[in-house]
Amino acid sequence: MLVTLFNTCVRNVHAWAGQDCLLCGEESGRELLCAACIAELPALPESCPRCALPSPAAAVCGSCLNHPPHFDATLALWRYEFPCDRLVQALKYRARLALAGFFARNLASRPLPEVDLIVPMPLHPKRLAERGFNQALEIARGFARHLGRPIEPRGVLRVKDTPPQTELPYEERAKNVRGAFLCKLDLSGVSVAVLDDVMTTGATLNELARALKRAGATRVENFVIARTVLR
Ligand SMILES: [Zn+2]
Ligand SMILES: [Zn+2]
Incomplete structure (x- = not known):
């Protein structure tokens, strides 16, 4: 009793x-x-440290060796599969903003990077107006707090409103995002962490890294919640 x-x-x-x-x-x-x-969230297998695609013994993959991307490293928390995809979509399309804090805490539970600045993947103003918030910025806020590093939400702009990458065949994606970003900052000598929710082909992150490097960034590391892994 x-x-x-x-x-x-x-x-x-x-x-x-x-x-x-x-x-x-x-x-x-x-x-x-x-x-x-x-x-039970879908873990990534051993992955290439540069692009986060599966790679035996976590070695740099053949694709990154043959065509090095502009970014230097990628950390992805999970595979973009059920139920992780549902969580990302709940944040993005149903404004479950508390998920941004959950994602940030999980990113911060990994070995923390030596970066100077955090740049969330910018949204085009038109999409920002539709959605009302930038999910990458929401995650970046929490991540920045854990890291004790500043965040730069305005210095990098998305100047080209590209159709969603998922609607395009793979080979079109790099062309689609070409010239999509404008970096107004002088990043000479700065090591940047880029925050994004989902990495699919990496074409958009690669184009952003290209803009950041052109502005002087010495190193660009991607931090993403979920990575699309084709099997
Ligand atoms: Zn549960
Ligand atoms: Zn790779």
Whole structure:
């Protein structure tokens, strides 16, 4: 009887202090997802440190050796698959902004980079007006707090409104984003962390890195929540 009462009390305290896991509905304490669901998010296999695609022994992959991208490194948290894709979409299209903090905490749980500045992937003003917020900036805010580094939300502009990359065949994507960014900053000697939600082919991140390097950045590292991995 006493034990039952105690358990009921504990459950009530939890119900008051905690919340339900976004994915399974179980109690998840202060976190958006319960520990079991977090552990089951689709991990990336050993990956190329430069582009985050699967690569045996985490060696730099053949593609990066043959055609080095403008960025120097990429850290991706998970594969862009169920249920991680649903979480990213909930942030982006249903404005579940608390997910930005969850993503930032998970990025910050990895070895922290030596960077000077954080640049969120800019949205074109038209898309920003439609959505009302830039999901990359929302994630970057939390990441910047953990890192203790400044964030630069305005110095890099998206000047070309490109159709969503997913609507284009792979070979069209690089052409599609060419000249998409304008960097108004002098980044001489600066090491930059770029924040984005999803990395698909990497064409957009590559074009942004190109603009940042042209502005003087010595190093560009991508930090993304999810990476599309074709099998
Ligand atoms: Zn759960
Ligand atoms: Zn690679």
